[in-house]
Amino acid sequence: MIKSEEFAFRSTSTKHTSEFAHHLASLLAPGDVILLEGDLGAGKTTFTKGLAKGLGIMRNVNSPTFTIIKEYRDGRLPLYHMDVYRLEEGFEDLGFDEYFDGDGVTVVEWAHLIKEQLPSEFIEVNIYHDTEETRKIIVKAKGTRYTEICKELFKHENFSN
Numbered sequence: 001m002i003k004s005e006e007f008a009f010r011s012t013s014t015k016h017t018s019e020f021a022h023h024l025a026s027l028l029a030p031g032d033v034i035l036l037e038g039d040l041g042a043g044k045t046t047f048t049k050g051l052a053k054g055l056g057i058m059r060n061v062n063s064p065t066f067t068i069i070k071e072y073r074d075g076r077l078p079l080y081h082m083d084v085y086r087l088e089e090g091f092e093d094l095g096f097d098e099y100f101d102g103d104g105v106t107v108v109e110w111a112h113l114i115k116e117q118l119p120s121e122f123i124e125v126n127i128y129h130d131t132e133e134t135r136k137i138i139v140k141a142k143g144t145r146y147t148e149i150c151k152e153l154f155k156h157e158n159f160s161n
Contacts, residue, residue, distance in 0.1 A: 006139070006141075019158065028055070035111035045061075048081055084109065084110050084113045096114065
């Protein structure tokens with residue numbers, strides 16, 4: 001059975017959410033997969049921008065809503081940013097496993113829509129509106145490697161409850 005553990009904290013600003021993702025990026029390696037879920041407008045793109053910055057990617061990062069996958073290769077590791085919200089039932093196989101098993105970090109927004117294609121181990125980041133300024137961030141680590149990454153991440157005083 002695959003080990004699973006949950007972590008949570010309250011982000012006090014977009015800057016705090018971005019710093020959280022930036023710090024997470026420093027712990028990632030090729031082939032790591034981050035799933036993003038949560039409320040519309042809660043900060044999934046802000047999170048991804050922070051992650052990209054943490055990987056050393058200086059280009060502007062935005063949501064790939066209409067292109068489905070955007071690749072950023074100018075950092076410490078490539079970043080593959082997917083937004084699968086617009087995929088319809090019975091979509092063609094887009095080769096997701098090539099990204100999941102690839103040389104970079106893959107971020108998948110609305111990942112529950114391709115649940116059957118996801119790897120068995122990953123980090124899932126859920127971002128919800130708490131107040132107008134704050135967000136509740138729930139992180140689910142599935143797999144020993146990802147659990148260890150999250151334990152290290154949540155040792156940081158800015159990300160503990």
